[in-house]
Amino acid sequence: MTAAPPPTHSSGRQRDAARTRAEILDVATEEFARLGYTGARVDVIAARIHTTKRMIYYYFGGKEQLFTAVLERAYAVIRQQERGLDVGHLDPVAAIRRLAELTFDHHEEHPDFIRLVSIENIHQAEHIIGSATLSELSSPAIEVIGRILEEGRAQGVFTADVDAVDLHAMISSFCFFRVANRHTFGALFGRDLTAADRRQHYRTMLGDMVLAYLTGDTARER
Numbered sequence: 001m002t003a004a005p006p007p008t009h010s011s012g013r014q015r016d017a018a019r020t021r022a023e024i025l026d027v028a029t030e031e032f033a034r035l036g037y038t039g040a041r042v043d044v045i046a047a048r049i050h051t052t053k054r055m056i057y058y059y060f061g062g063k064e065q066l067f068t069a070v071l072e073r074a075y076a077v078i079r080q081q082e083r084g085l086d087v088g089h090l091d092p093v094a095a096i097r098r099l100a101e102l103t104f105d106h107h108e109e110h111p112d113f114i115r116l117v118s119i120e121n122i123h124q125a126e127h128i129i130g131s132a133t134l135s136e137l138s139s140p141a142i143e144v145i146g147r148i149l150e151e152g153r154a155q156g157v158f159t160a161d162v163d164a165v166d167l168h169a170m171i172s173s174f175c176f177f178r179v180a181n182r183h184t185f186g187a188l189f190g191r192d193l194t195a196a197d198r199r200q201h202y203r204t205m206l207g208d209m210v211l212a213y214l215t216g217d218t219a220r221e222r
Helices: 017-039 042-048 053-060 063-083 092-109 111-122 140-154 164-180 182-189 196-215 217-221
Strands: none
Touching: 017 042, 017 053, 017 063, 017 111, 042 053, 042 063, 053 063, 063 092, 063 111, 063 140, 092 111, 092 140, 092 164, 092 196, 111 164, 140 164, 164 182, 164 196
């Protein structure tokens, strides 16, 4: 049976499908990030954009599919940034630092992404596992890191026996913790990890930490 066309807004204005989907995803991202998968409600999302649940179901099929679409778009943003990263003209040390800075900047600029990933981990990645889009979405960062590591070793600059996935985890964990744990860390230690006056300190610290591991004596001993 062919699905009925989506209803129009009360104003009677017709919107193109791409714009409507984008608006739904914008509000759904905020609601899921704020209340989690279980707490977010489709009728609230619909009310916020002055449409109906029927409209959302027409485009996405249901709450589970909507949350999956939110995740797919969130991951697509960072993957697009990774694909656009140009480090071919940089030496391995500068290239690794630039990649770390990209991750740092993205996580800081997209706190909703951090919350969505935390929520999906609570659900044991069931939506990611069920998404053909996400399961097939390779990380350009892994490929870039792999090439940088290979070049760094060839030049004798990097000595750590680490693969690209482990290094990606090392970079991401610092960036993720800084945003995800800012409130609890601040309450316990009296320091805001996202304070503007310490931003450059932490951004530089991340690069220093990664490079110290890749080039230090401890790495050689291992």
